[in-house]
Amino acid sequence: MSLSLLFYCVAAITIGSAVFVVLNRNAVYSAIALVLCFFSLAVIYLLLEAYVIAVLEIFIYAGAIMVLFLFVIMLLNLGKEDALPNLNYLQRATSLLLVLLFFVGIFIVMIGDQGLLHQPTEQFLAGGIYPLGEALFSKYLLPFEIASLLLLVALIGTVYLAKRKV
Amino acid sequence: MDLLGFTIILVKVLVVFAATMLGVLVMIYAERRVSAFMQDRVGPNRVGPKGVLQPIADGIKFLMKEDLVPEKVDKPIFILAPAILLIPALMTFAVIPFGSSINLFGREIALQVADVNVGVLYILALTSISVYGIVLAGWSSNNKYSLLGGLRSSAQLISYELAMGLAVVSIILLAGSLRLNDIITDQQGSFFSWNIFRQPLAFLIFLIAVYAETNRLPFDLSEAEQELVGGYHTEYSSMKFAMFFMAEYANMITAAALTVTLFFGGWDVPLLDEGSLGLFGTLLSVLSFLLKMAFFLFLFIWVRWTFPRFRYDQLMRLGWKVMLPLALFNIFLTAGYLTLKALG
């Protein structure tokens, strides 16, 4: 039970930091909040017994991607954004409405469908590295290779973009 | 989880934490003494016998000093940064086994805080976090030198993390596991079952990368005094500065421990079955671990007072153009070897 409590606590942190990311005007602070968010997500993954993913979350997101963000922020010396921009209320409201609709819709589907909370019972076996590895290199070999190709393309593209003026 | 188990873990955490902090103190003293000897000097010799209490004195001095926060810094981050740097440094040690297991209270207690099955990944993940400390310290100081130091340092860390990770991959390939204990077990036996002999190239790459990761000479570009005054910690003083300092040494300790674990059989004493010797075996294993670690720590200092600092472009070139291909090549070789072996 304590672990589920932990889950909710961490979830709260996650949501809080996510909000912080969006609302904070300082890009650096946003980035740090995002890192925090990823950390708490990693904890949630751990709680969900997806160890590899948890570590990867930190490794890739926190360790690599966010550093890149920070790097760029500092490189561009963005500092503080002046203010939140004036909003086109109609547009924004519509979007918000759509999101809420989506959110509510799923909620209704989930609850309304069976009225039960889904709780897996059996021992989770797929959290380790072996199952993941096996799946990746057998069943999902093609997507894996495509992903690596994607990375290569991204690599080349990045280098190309960074090297010269567009 | 029962109370005893929890207590044991707590004790282990405390022991490891205390040991690491003690190690930091020892390293501070050792660094000064060793460097002094290497320069035909005496080094600290006033506080305590042979100056052994010097780090304590230093610590007290740090505590007593005025904690100065410059006016134009980004205060929250400025204060947070040293902690961000220090905490991952201390956390890393959690997964490193520092001895064989002992039997206490009718349980076999592994001399390791947490036996994580993705231990290697865990370590890599945490080391990558320490970048934040540096980058944020550099940025928040609102100082050109600090920022440049921070940026340099983060770029350097990211670049070398790659090579380090790839070097470790070949070890993982051999061990077939991400668990550090498995890796140690894999190396048990004679001297030559140590990974250093099986993976010399990986060791070399790993060692070099470790120096870069810990920001030690010859790769201490983030705080190159001649160019950047103090680098990312230029603006720091008092205990905050001490935290950077401690983090550096804690990182070194971790790195040394990791090196020992990955390439020198960890706590394993070659040609000896520690398990059969009972408590004595355990102690022996701990001792062996500490000795091996001590050597690498000494190596850190030794290298620092021997080699000159790299130029930044040289550093990057070395990381990307030499280390990375070599590491990949090494993986290729290892994989090929394993495949051949598997095929018979």
Add this chain to the structure above:
Amino acid sequence: MATIVKSYEPTFWDKLYLPALMRGLIVTFRHFFRKNVTIQYPDQKHIPPEGYRGLHRLNKYPEGRIKCVACEMCSAACPADCIHIIPGPSPWDGGKERYPVRFDIDLLRCIFCGFCEMACPEEAIELTEIYDFSDYTRDDLVIDKEGLLEVYDLTKDQNYYTKKNLSKASSVNTSIDT
């Protein structure tokens, strides 16, 4: 005729750098065991080499007469403008009928360049080997004629830092306290 210098072609081992690194490590390692050269300063005193430029002194003739004739060449030569002299008729007979009534050197301004020594036509001002003079106030670091002559007495016969004199170590401070 220009000589053609062939640039050194690095060998494989050179390119590998590892042997060179090893050699470097061995060098430092050897030093690790060497005898150290540190002087435990307050306990032991470093004896400066000949020509060291430390605290000034005013020389005297064997019969006790000040060599200085207050020509103010030193103060004219001083780049830091730290020498202040008030001349007056000398109380001694024979030849040099002028001598410094006051002779002050502001040690905090002095840069110990030794120009005063070079400018002095009488070899009266000289820089001694004394380096450890310190005090608590700025005024105390203005050394006057009596102080300078005292320094001469301390240093005329032998190096100030040789054993015999060490017991007097504190007397330098008092000598410039005036």
Add this chain to the structure above:
Amino acid sequence: MPLLKIDGKEIEIKSGTTVLQAAEANGIEIPYYCYHPALEIVGSCRMCLVQVEGMPKLQVSCNTFVSDVSSDRKVDGKYDMVVHTQNDLVVQERKNILEFLLLNHPLDCSVCDQAGECYLQDYSFKFGNAHSRFDENKRVRPNEFLGSQIVINHNRCIMCSQCVRFTQEISGTSELFVEARGYNSKIAVLEDNPLDNLLAGNVADICPVGALLSTDYIHKNRIWNLKKQPSVCQDCSVGCNVDVFSQTDQILRLTARENLDVNGYFMCDIGRYGFHRYEEIDRVLQPMVRKGDSFVSADWETAIQKTIDLIKKNKSNTAGIVSPFHTNESNFLLGQIFKDVLGSLPPITGEEITYPSGFRISADRSPNTRGMNDICEGIVEDLASKIKTQDIRTLFILDDGVDRKLDDKWKKIIGKMDSVIVLSYAMTDLAKLAHVVLPGHAPLEREGTITNDKGRIQWLRPSLPVKVESKPDWEILMLVRNALDKKTEHFVELGEVMKKMGEKFENYAGITFFKVGNQGYSINGKSS
């Protein structure tokens, strides 16, 4: 006029001038020791040797006269004389002469007070050899007092005999003579006839080396530490031109400055040592206002206000006393304030001395009597009786300074006054009787013009920094005048006062410091 060529430079100059003078006037340096423009030419130092084309020997330029030659004897068809002062022969010759001069001259520049303004030092540096070949022992003789103020260092003497000629020709007292001859010759005085005339100090000035020294300056300082300010002596109405040498706020010596229209090249010892009078005086550094029997210091505003109050109390019965010790400008301003009654205290006199050379020490020992009389309208002859007849109750006095000794008569007169305001730099007898003392500048701090007894306006330049709260006299007077007459004539600087003065007095019209310059400006010939 003969046309000369000296070192390739064409010079046209009056017939009868010497080559040395011609060269000097045209910026060509010829070194010399024994020559002095005011003294007879002896040509003994041989330093000024030059080569004159057509003459077999080198000639002493101090005694080679330029004259027209007949056209067939002109060099190159146009030059009357072609002189070389820089060719090898001359340069070598100077080296040789300097070597001789330095044979017995001690190398004690470090002790010598002449160092820095020594011709031997300068020429040795410029023209001499770096090393002496003289291996023998130098001639050593003890120092002697030639007079109470002059000491001779025989070792340094180069026997230029300028001093001897000075006493013979300028002062006419002939105390100095050359004793013995050749190697043994030296400057000497007879035991019962020491060099104690009032011009004695000049021999130390003219001595080109440090042989003759004034005891007043000996071992006091070094010349390069001193600031040299051209000014005018204020100890008699001749107004000798002087150079004042000072360091920070201390005057160390006065030397004569050349001005052929006033003092020639010399000055008397009264003026030379006169500055010592001002060293130990009870200086007034702040405005003082009487309170009972003593003074309290006040700030300027209160002091001026007090002055105004005192004057206003009986305006019509107020007299101003101007001073021959003050500048024209101060006297002028005071004269403008008190037009009705203006007078001066009895003159301070001494012995009038005229030397055979024409050098004069005036009997009037105040510097600016002429100027004061010129610039103050309606100055009364007999102030004392005027005070009585007009029932003067208030006096505004420009104090003469430390030289003024009040006699009983005047003490009585001033003591009877309702109020006395004194502008003074020191607590003189007079100032002690005052009700308000306004601190002005001391003689060597003042700036302004003074007029000597021959009607030459000269520029008195300040030689010392202003002390504490004292103000220039003219500024004080201006403040008083403005407050008293509700005027707004605000003079920013002295030149404006001079301009105003010029408007009032024809003789002084157009006088500016620029016009007066270092050599003064004569108003003689103008109707007074």
Add this chain to the structure above:
Amino acid sequence: MIVPLEHVVVLSLIIFSIGVLGVLFRRNAITIFMSIELMLNAVNLALVGFSRYYNSVDGQVFVFLVMTLAAAEVAVGLAIIIALYRNRQTVNIDEINLMKN
């Protein structure tokens, strides 16, 4: 599994929504980028949750692939931002409207 799947999904949903809001509200390209990351992570969370629920590794494989994608995207995206910034000295997407007219 310590919590019901729904809770995980709701969490994911909330985070996703925050991400969407971020994209909609913010004008700073970097922040928008970060919001996108948030959205991706929300999806990952959902995937992991499902994977756990169904006791299948497939979800995790997707997470893995998403991460790869995210990395690639960030690399290219940031490169574009830098390039943009170089040209226009701004990262405000309202001002980056070259192709609008």
Add this chain to the structure above:
Amino acid sequence: MKSNGKPKPRFTFEDPERVEQIFSQYPDKKSATLPLLHLAQSQEGYISNSVIDSIAELVDCHPAVVMDCVSFYTMFYTKPHGRNIIQICQTLSCSLNGADELVDHVTDKYKIKPGETTADDQFTLMKVECLGSCGTAPVVQMNKEYHESLTKQKFDELLAEFE
């Protein structure tokens, strides 16, 4: 410094007529300085300060000027000397013909060095430069008389005359 209070001794010429005569010979007074000095020295033996003062008065100039003149000439003695002055020529011809021996001779005989006076004030020995009698070298001037072509023996005889 006026001769420290003591009354100054005054010098007067014994033969005022001679003084008058000397003055009459010269177109100006100053020129008579030398003859007067000669006269005074023959009367007084040397030129004392009082002599200088009185001559200065006579020729109407400052005493220093007279002193200046006196100090220049070797024949004027400003200090008292022995009754007889032996002046031995030192210059080349005499030196070649043995003047140095004569000096040594006197030095040995009277124990006086050149420039000194015997204890009994009888002789003052002086070395002088050329006396203008080189053809009869060595030459010795005894007081005002020349004694030429001297040998030691002749010199002894000469000295004996004065003892």
Add this chain to the structure above:
Amino acid sequence: MNTFKPVLTEHIDQKDCHTLSFYKSIGGYTALEKVLTMNPDHVTQEVKDSNLRGRGGAGFSTGMKWGFIPKDSNKPKYLINNADESEPGTFKDRLLMNKAPHQMLEGMIIAAYAIGCHTSFIYIRGEFYQEYKLLEQTIAEAYDNNILGQNILGSNYSLDVVIHRGAGAYICGEETGLLESLEGKRGWPRIKPPFPAIEGYLQSPTIVNNVETLSCLPHIINRGASWFKSIGPEKGPGPRLFCISGSVNNPGVFEEPMGVSLKDLIFDRAGGIPDDKQLKAVFPGGSSSAILTANEAMDVMMDFEELVEKGSMLGSAGIIVMDETVNMVQACLNIARFYAHESCGQCTPCREGTSWLVMMLTRLINGGGKPGDIDMLFEIADNIGGLIDFSKGSFGKTICPFGEAVAWPVRSFVEKFKGEFMEYLPQEKVVA
């Protein structure tokens, strides 16, 4: 050779030759009588024609000197007989004063008449007391016989002669020094210009002539300029008194015509060198002239031009002979000491240089020689007296010729007897 009959010293061997009666008996004062009838300008012309050159040392044409006297000057003119004979090696004037004072006096009166002078001075050396007494007598005699005083010999010309004693200063033999001394000051030579002929004694035109020069005048007047000119070389004719002293058997004054050979004078007239020693060196014209070596002396003619050609000068014709035993360094010191003693101390080079020379030579003799000393002696000598280059004229550096008078002998000593000087230097230097 011996055909020459002495002119000036013809009668000096005779008894009472100094008396007026004797002088009259040999035809004295006839020249004066003749002159007194002549126009002074003609007298000057006659002397000019005779090419008589000064016998004092410089050898300047006497007639020309007289010609410099400004004719239109209102100032009195003065003639001064320079009898301040102090040059080492010279003693002819003393002889003339002792033996033929009237001859000199006659010459003086002639000269005074020629230049229009009415007061003449005889500046006699202070040491010459006997001669002074004798001259006083002579002048008294002359006054008694109306040879001096008002209306000489019945003419309307009057002249007073005053004897003025010097007081022991070589430099007073220099004409301006002499004038200063005469004026009652120290004998510091005056700077020229102005020359004495324009502004001399008391700023009046003044002629200074030597005793011998003046002694020649009666003979020129009596026998005519052409007779005088016929004796000896044309440029510097006339009889000349040569004083020979030093290492000779028979020192003394010998009258010979100009241009006599030095060898004859030394070996014939002066009887050669005692003890058959070898000749070493000779001063041909007093100590101020450059010394001649034996070789040079053997074939030199004693006249102005030839000696100048030889690098020396006739000067006052005081010949000092030195034999082989003479130490030349000692001799040089002796001469240098003389000049140091006699230097007036007015100008720098002479005052300082002479004593330096003495110090150096003394040191040399006392064994303190240093390498380079010889060159230095040379240079010091040059620096005092000027570069000696007879072809271009000398470059004197001092007010009077004293500086040159020091420089010439010292320089010649060092130059011509360098070997002897070398011996006083450290030995290794000699080898080098």
